[in-house]
Every structure is written in C-alpha cells, then in structure tokens.
Amino acid sequence: MARVVVDVMLKPEILDPQGQAVANALPRLGVTGVTSVRIGRRIELEFTEPPEPETVRQLADRLLANPVIEDYTVSFVSDEEPAGEPA
Amino acid sequence: MARVVVDVMLKPEILDPQGQAVANALPRLGVTGVTSVRIGRRIELEFTEPPEPETVRQLADRLLANPVIEDYTVSFVSDEEPAGEPA
Amino acid sequence: MRIGVVTFPGSLDDVDAARAVRLAGGEAVSLWHADDQLYGVDAIILPGGFSYGDYLRCGAIARFAPVMESVMAAAAAGAPVLGICNGFQVLCEAHLLPGALTRNQHLHFRARDQRLQVETNRTAWTMGYTPGQEIVIPLKSGEGRYVADTATLDELERSGRVVARYVDDNPNGSMRDIAAICNEAGNVVGMMPHPEHAVDPLTGPSTDGLTVFTSVLKHLAGVAA
Amino acid sequence: MSVELEPQGIEWDHLDTVARAAETPHQQQPYEELGLREDEYERIREVLGRRPTESELAMYSIMWSEHCSYKSSKVHLSKFQDLAPSSDRLLAGIGENAGVVKITDELAVTFKVESHNHPSFIEPYQGAATGVGGIVRDILAMGARPVAVMDPLRVGAADHPDTARVLTGVVAGIGGYGNALGLPNIGGEVVFDPCYQGNPLVNALCLGVLPVDRLQNKAATGPGNLVVLMGALTGRDGIGGVSVLASAGFDQEAAIQRPSVQVGDPFMEKLLIEACLELYEAGLVVGVQDLGGAGLTCALSETAAAAGTGMEIALERVPLREPSMAPHEILASESQERMLLIVAPEHLEAVLAVAEKWGVPATAIGTVTDTGILRVTWHGHAVAELPPSSLADDGPVYARPIREPADLPLLQADRAETLPRPTTGEQLRETVLRLAASPNLCDRTWITEQFDRYVRGNTVAAMPENAGVIRLDERTRVGVALSVDGNSRYTRLDPYTGAQLALAEAYRNVAVSGAVPVAVTNCLNFGSPEDPHVMWQFAEAVRGLAEGCAQLGIPVTGGNVSFYNATGPVAINPTPIVGVLGVLEDVATRIPMGFSHPGDVIILVGETREELSGSEWAWVTHGHLGGSPPAVDLAAEQRLATLIRAARDLDLLRSAHDLSEGGLAQALVEACLRHGYGATVALPEDAPGGPFGFLFSESAGRALVSVPLGREKAFAAQCEEHQVPWTPLGVVAGADAPLTVTGQFEIDLAELRTAWSSTLPKLFDQLTARPE
Ligand SMILES: Nc1ncnc2c1ncn2[C@@H]1O[C@H](COP(=O)(O)OP(=O)(O)O)[C@@H](O)[C@H]1O
Ligand SMILES: [Mg+2]
Secondary structure, three states, X not given: OEEEEEEEEEOOOOOOHHHHHHHHHHHHHOOOXXXXXXXXXXXXXXXXXXXXXXXXXHHHHHHHOOOOOEEEEEEEEOOOOOOOEEO | OEEEEEEXXXXXXXXXXXXXXXXXXXXXXXXXXXXXXXXXXXXXXXXXXXXXXHHHHHHHHHHHOOOOOEEEEEEEEOOOOXXXXXX | OEEEEEEOOOEOOHHHHXXXXXXXXXXEEEEEOOOOOOOOOOEEEEOOEOHHHHOOOOOOOHHHOHHHHHHHHHHHOOOOEEEEOHHHHHHHHOOOOOOEEEOOOOOOOEEEEEEEEEXXXXXXXXXXXXXXXXXXXXXXXXXXXXXXXXXXXXXXXXXXXXXXXXXXOOOXXXXXXXXXXXXXXXXXXXXXXXXXXXXXXXXXXXXXOHHHHHHHHHHHHHHHO | OOOOXXXXXXXXXXXXXXXXXXXXXXXXXXXXXXXXXXXXXXXXXXXXXXXXXXXXXXXXXXXXXXXXXXXXXXXXXXXXHHOOOOOOOEEEOEOEOXXXXXXXXXXXXXXEEEEOHHHHHHOHHHHHHHHHHHXXXXXXXXXXXXXXXXXXXXXXXXXOHHHHHHHHHHHHHHHHHHHHHOOOEEEEEEEEOHHHOOOOEEEEEEEEEEEXXXXXXXXXXXXXXXXXXXXXXXXXXXXXXXXXXXXXXXXXXXXXXXXXXXXXXXXXXXXXXXXXXXXXXXXOOOXXXXXXXXXXXXXXXXXXXXXXXXXXXXXXXXXXXXXXXOHHHHHHXXXXXXXXXXXXXXXXXXXXXXXXXXXXXXXXXXXXXXXXXXXXXXXXXXXXXXXXXXXXXXXXXXXXXXXXXXXXXXXXXXXXXXXXXXXXXXXXXXXXXXXXXXXXXXXXXXXXXXXXXXXXXXEEEOOOOOOEEEEXXXXXXXXXXXXXXXXXXXXXXXXXXXXXXXXXXHHHHHHOOOOEEEEEEEEEEOOOOOOHHXXXXXXXXXXXXXXXXXXXXXXXXXXXXXXXXXXXXXXXXXXXXXXXXXXXXXXXXXXXXXXXXXXXEEEEEOOOOOOOOOOHHHHHHHOOOOOOOOOOOHHHHHHHHHHHHHHHHOOOXXXXXXXXXXXXXXXXXXXHHHHOEEEEEOOOOOOOOHHHHHHHOOOXXXXXEEEOOOOHHHXXXXXXXXXXXXXXXXXXXXXXXXXXXXXXXXXXXXXXXXXXXXXXXXXXXXXXXXXX
C-alpha cells in the first residue's frame, strides 16, 4: 500500500470565483484578517505498491489536473504521518 | 502573513462518484494498481497574522466543511513553502 | 395568505415560486437575503437557483444570510417552510433537515420531467395529495443526490418523513430514491424537483406541482380557523 | 469597493508615456508581434503625429484586429444594410450591440448570435462558458433582460478521441454558465464533422426582452458625466485573447503561447444583470456598454466615439485582481463580467448604492470630456492620448482578393445522385435505422438534459421542438419563436445557395411552429480571409444571405464574423449559422412537432425532388460530399409558412415538423418518437427517385404535418389556396405501434428508439472523468 496525494490549485493569475465568494462570506461569520482564499482539489490515490513518480506526474497532467488553468503538486505520503492534525 | 490549509474529504462511507469516475478512467491511461481514488477540496487561506487554531477549526466546522458528510484537517503552513497566490 | 419567497444573491427560480403562489391563490411577498425580519408572512419558500454561485457547497454560504436567522426561528415556531432544489440544500446546510445533497452520481447536471411518488400528505406542503399519488414535475440539478447515514434514513422511513420518491429510474443516485423529506413536525419540507415549474400546462409538463402551493394555503387556513 | 493599489515594483522610468513617445520617435516597437502590418503601424503614427506609446500600440493592435475591426468583412457585410428590407419593427440594427425588434407597442426583444470558437478548443469548459457570458452582456447592454440562450455547436468526428474532450467540456460549460445564470436553453445544434477536429465552433445566441422605452445606447454623451466600471475585478485574463486568437492563424502551436484563459463567474454575471436592470429602471445611466473582447479599450473608445466626445481616464482607479498589472495590460484585459456605465455626477451615489446592494464592485474611473480625445493616465502620467474614433471606426478596411476554389467544379460534378442506393425494403429499413443512429441525426437528449429549459417559467417550447418558444407577457401571451440552423456541407458545395438554405431552414423551423418570421441574426464562421478561396466563399455566403433576407422581407439585425477557423492548414467548411426570430400573437397557438393522436392523417407538404448531394445519407453511408445542394425557392418557403399559419388558425393542424437533414425518413422518425406513436404510411407510386429518393432526398421547403381525421379535405383546400403541393402519406398509429412503410418495411418503435437514443451516451458517457 502506498498513498499519493495530488493537490491541484488554479494558477495564481486565474480567477477563482469560489475562493472569492468564500472570502466575501467570512466577515458574516465574524472572521476577519483574511487576505485571500483559494479553493482547489485534493486527490488521494491508494496504490498496491509505490508507483513511479513519472507515472503519477503523467496521470496528474493528463487526467487529474487541467494544465491549461491549474498547477499541481504531488506528495508521496508514508502511511504513518497524517496529512495534517485531524480535528 | 500566515497561511492555513484546510483539506476537506468526503467521509469514507460516503460514495465519491468523482473519485470513482477517475478510478475507472485510469486503466484507459495504462495506470494500474490503484485501489482507491478520493477527491476532496483543498482550501488555502491567507491571514494578515496567525489566527487562533480554534478560530480556524470553527470556520472549518461551520462553513468550509459539512460535518454531516465530510472530514477535514487543518494545517498551518510556514511561509517558506511555495505559495498559491499572485506572484 | 402571505407567502414569503426569499431571494439570495444567485437565486433563480424565485420569480417562478412567486408565480406559483399567485396561481394557487396566495399573495407572494419577496424577502431579501439581507432582511432581518419576515414582514409577517405566514409561510416561507427558499427557491431554487445557484445561491452564491453554489460555490464551496450548494447552500453553504446562503445558510449564513441574515434572513436565515428569522427563517430558522419561524420554522421552530411551526411556520411552513419549503426549500426547493437549492432551497432544500440550504435547509440541510442549516440543519433544519437531516442529511445532505451531493453531486449527482453520473456527474452531470440533469434536467428532465421526473415521475415522483408522493409518500405522505401529513405535511403542510403536501396535504392536498393522496399518499401513493404519482406526479410528474421538472427536476433540474447537478447536486441532487440525497445522502444520510443509515440510522437517519431508517428514522426518516420509520417516522414517515420521506415526502416523495423518484419512480421509474433514479435520476441522480439519491439514497432510497429520496426526492423530498420533512422535519418531525412536518412544517419544514425540502424537495429536489421543482413543483413551481408544473403549475401551467403552457410552460410545464403538467400542473401536478400546483397542489404543493394550494396545500400550504389550505394548511394555513386550517391553522387560522 | 475601489481598491487603489500603488503598483509594486513598477520602475517609473520604464513607463512609456505620451511625453516619452514624442521624445523618442525612433524607438523600435513590436508591432508585428502584436499582429499589426507595417502600413497599419505607419497609419497609427500618422494619426498620432508621433510613435504610439506601449499602451496605445496595444490598443490599436486589438481594435484594428480582424475580430474587432471587421477589416476583411466590412466591404461585404454592407450588403446586409444595402439590401435590407424596410421594417417598422427595427428599433436598433447592425452596429449596435444587438438588433432590437419591436413586438408590441410596449415590448421589444433583442437577440444576437456570437462565436467563441478558438478559446473553446484550448479550454472547452471555460471557452464555452465565457462565450455565453459574452453574448448575454451584449443583450444586457441594450437595456434588455436576458431571457433565453441557444447554442449552435460544431465539433470533430464523433469517434475521434479528442472530440469527447471538446464536446463534453463545451456542453458542461454552456450548461454550467447558462444554468447558473438562470437562462433557459431553448435550442441549438450539434454537428459532427472532421473539418472541425482542430477548430470546434461554439456559437451562442441570447434573447432579451425590454420595454420599448427602456432601450439603452452606448454613447458617452454629456461632458462632465462620469465613466463607471462595474463588475468583476480586472486581471490578466486573455490579454489579447479573443482578438489575437480570432485574428491570427490558429493551430496547436498557437495554443502554446496562449494568453491566460478567461474564467467565467456566472454568479457575478447574474448580480451584474440584476444591478444593471435596476439602474435602467431608475433611469440612472446615460450610456452603457459591455466589456468583451478588447475589454476596456473597446468600451472606452466605442462609447466616446459614438458620442463624438472625449474622455479623461485615471487607469489606477480600475480595481485590479493582480496589483502588478501594467497600464497596457489593464487596457487590454478581457476579464469577464464587467460593464461600462456613463453616469451623470449627481447620480453617482445612487449608482454605487445599487451596485453595493447587489454586491458588485463599481468605481468611477474617469469623466467624459468635450476634447474629442481619449486621454488615459496612470498615476498622473499620460499613457494614451488619441482620437477614440481612430480606434473604433477608422480602422483599416480591406477588399481582400477573391477567387473561386479551383476544386469546386470537380466537387460539384461528383454528384451523390449517382451513388449506389438501397433498393429492397430490407435495405431501406436498415438505412432508416442507420441514419437515425448517426451522430448528426440521433437523439440530442444526452446534451440537452444538461441544460435548464424551465427557469423563469416562460418556456413554451424547447428541445427537441422545431423552434424554441418564449412567452413575453403572461397576460396577453404574446411571444417569440427562435431557431438557429446551418449546413456547412451545403455551403461547401455552394456558399451562395448554402447560406440561403440555412436561412430557409431557420425560417421554416419558426414558421412550422406557427410564428411569423420577422428578423434575422447570423454568425459567419469561415477560414482565413487571407485565402482568396475562403474570401470567395465568404462573399458568396453574405450575398446569398443578404439577397435571401431581402426576398423574404426580414432584415438582418446583427451578427458576428469569425475568421481563421481551420484544422491544421485546412479551412473548415464555410459555416454560416442563421438565426430567425418569429412572433406569436398567442404562444398557446404554437404548433408541436410530434404525432399525438392515433388516426390523425399524415400529410407531406411541399415538393420533393431527387436531391441527394450533400445529404446526410450520402455522408453517412458513403462518406461522400459532392454535387450541388438542394435548390432553394424562398417564395415556396413563404407559401409554406402562410399555409401552416392559415391551417393552424382553422384548427386543421395537430402537428408540423420541418424536413431537413435526413429528409422524410428522419422527420417521420422524430415525429413518431416525440410522443411514442407509430405511423403507417405509403409512398407515392411516381415518387422521384423511387421510394428511396422520396425517403432520403433533402429537398427544401417541406414539412410533415398531422391533421385530425375528417379535416384533411379542408386542409387540402388550404394547400390549393396557397399553392403548396401536398401528398397524403397515411395515418398516425397507436401508442408504441411500429413505423410502417407499406410494401417496404416495418420498424418496431422500441427498436427505433434504441437506435436513435443510444448513440451519444455510448460515445460520451464514461469519458467525463476529469474532476471539475
Ligand atoms: N447544442 C444544443 N443545445 C440545445 N438544443 C439543441 C442542441 N443541439 C440540438 N438541439 C435541439 O435538438 C433539436 C434537433 O436539432 P436539429 O436536428 O438541428 O433540428 P432542426 O434540424 O429541425 O433544426 C432541435 O430542437 C434543436 O434545437
Ligand atoms: Mg438543423
């Protein structure tokens, strides 16, 4: 088992209407001091065994991300370490 | 400037048709050995100064995620890491 | 009877809901998302559309609109509240109804004339139907797949709170073919298909939807009497 | 919400100002890279009496591009006006953002079709979405509430792998934007052809409604009035996008150095619509113009030029998404969802309040002046100072060389009438099924199910009916019918006739719906204007359309030209898309297309000739394109239209369906499957081309009608009176009864439906994996 996470975000210069709508809503929840919100996709893949980095890159390029408007980063997560402290 | 990333994923028991569609498309791209694909949301927030963890947790709980169907993790990113905002 | 129709930024079928109320013989009162009161309306409709662009999650942002405070209070006090499509999503996000509405299983927005079975007339919005009655009204949504955990689903079934189900084929993968549900009291109903688009033979596939609006007027008359 | 940000890291001494331009006349400038010819660059220097600044060069390069200046098409398009039949209905015509047609003394509609072809190949979803957004703002700028959209589409071969990427993306984008905007989609077209493989056509039509007295115009009148930019923040979206892409030879390589893709925000556009309508109602704007291709540059110069005024614009007041943007980038940005308003100073506060109410950013960025000069400053430094008309009106005009394609005589000599044809009943049966299942004739539901047709509650007819029908007034039930059509195989064989056939089909679709056709819009999609053969096709198509409209007595009210459409080195088939608008005094009298009552008498009206060249049959069964397209007889089309309305008024019609691609066979298939009734018909003994010719010929000017049993004699009398030939065919059979052609074949309705409806799902269903 190997876990791969592909994070896909709109390129910085591309309009992110979602992020904007959320940013505009924050004050109503009493949250201030937020200068930018960007919303992308997190894609978690489980492989039977660790894949070739190149395979994953190609996958991201051709299917998971839309290189015309999106950037992505690939991270190979070892099963121990969690992606962030769970809430 | 402080950056916070909230990763939101559908709960394991909730069907993820998008992830399934991607999984089904993989063989056509010659990618095998994938046992699961889950697609969630990655939300990057920029704060003027580091927010209270509790503030962010509440924000995630009330707005960014829907606890009825989604789990989330919060991570506080150090400024060095590559940013996703206008260069 | 005065029925309020809320307009959020991005609401689209608000004009249609208001028209349906008028055709049913009621008075439609338009409510603005920023209002802090309900101007004494007897019932409230959260219409279809793409409030706040459906960004983040459908209904997630609208749920925090100022007017929702009053709507939640009115719902708790027993006022009839109907959420249609996006309105249903708002009601779930606001936890006035259990469960959630997620991306259609086939991943496409789907607009079609949908056959439904009305399961119960013990709600303010369906009392004019006979249980088991089949109706055809438009469905048009990309995130109409109702999901909830098994306990919740069983409870909905047990307490007769599944208001309508899809018949023939399930258009979006909704659990237990659920098209509409209500709260315990039966005054709050969420419905994915659009009854307000089946009120005039000229523009709809049927007039089956009109009963939703005559029902609430009848209900209110009963309450008043 | 006016954010004024001092640009970070702008080196002021690198800013190209008007003063500097005067001091450095000989500085080299990249005019060629920007698509300007040397003589065009020289003309700019003449106009200015100096070299242009960096900003001015950018402004001229966009405004003088093919897309914005119509420099190659102008000399031909003038025919639309020269030959225009007089119409007392026309409140605004060619030259405005969209034509406006009076329907009643109180109500008018405006409609227009536009292209977004090249962006839709690079990024199908966003390309199509912003295409819808763009045409909607044109309609909004006339003072109308947008009430419906249509989408004529052309994509590559159905079985080509890249077609799935393009079609699924385009359809999702049109739905994603139109649905979220609350506009019903009431019709369109999808045509598959290899000629569009590297260059799909995404045309979008929008219909709007306005009270006659709310008509807006774009003129920036009244020196002292304020120039207000309302809508989305300005970013680097598609800088030079539309104009460059739609004006230069376009291919895969061009896609590499693409401008940053424009992303649509339908939510913002919805707010923009409501805000604008509220401003119009309150009479708060003097002039209004949408921002589309060429962004601010186009809006500023056109509004000032239209009024013969000047402007003083402080560019740093434009709210930016990307603070580091340079002046020329702000002027060229094609960020979506923006409108330019001309506002009297005393109304500014009220205008900003309305914008605020709807949550739309709005900022005064300058004032109207009487100088006749458009002066643009950036933090006090003048970066542009030019006569607005030199951008908007006085661009270059070319009479490009024209030459009939050398291969045309050969192509026309290769007639489909000579191809081997099915003879036995069994072969005819197979052919009917094969055509019904073919990508261009099969069921469109897989696509149209992704579009909302109900929102706003005035849709009386939509897909798959002959035309979309929209109710304009709930009390009087007055409404309009709209159809868009085009057949690029016909146009390839004969552009003049092909354009008239497109007009005839749209006219017929509207007429058989029971409406009176009154106005025309069009989108002319062609190859490179620098190719004399393409230019000949263009000239012929325009001539055909203009003369056809003159003969039918319905004016062209507006449209759009898209050149440089090619797959690799090969131009697309010339593709004029024609939209016809008709009026229905009472939308309840619209005529449906499908059989609905067993026993009704089925009659074919119009004359059938043996016309198979360019037909769907020749294409599907032989991959053949040659010969001459069906003949056009516009007088006959008019007689057919009058007959249909007369018969309708006498309650002689239960249904009417126009014949087009696939001929009688396909019309029968569609009329049967619409409501699930079979039919039993017999073909006339003396049919030209025999049973086969009668079933598959694509002769124009025909319709398939069903008449209540007992009324057929009265109907025949009407045909006599209106001099339209008619052929009784048979009767409507029962629910789910087969389609029977006596003595030839029988097809079970379930088998027919399966063949007709499984094609698109099979092709595209599982191929939509990319997450959105
Ligand atoms: N892309 C589309 N969007 C909306 N409606 C469409 C689209 N493509 C086809 N349709 C509809 O499907 C029906 C059949 O299309 P078509 O065969 O071109 O009709 P016709 O040949 O009578 O013009 C028409 O009602 C048309 O409007
Ligand atoms: Mg057609």
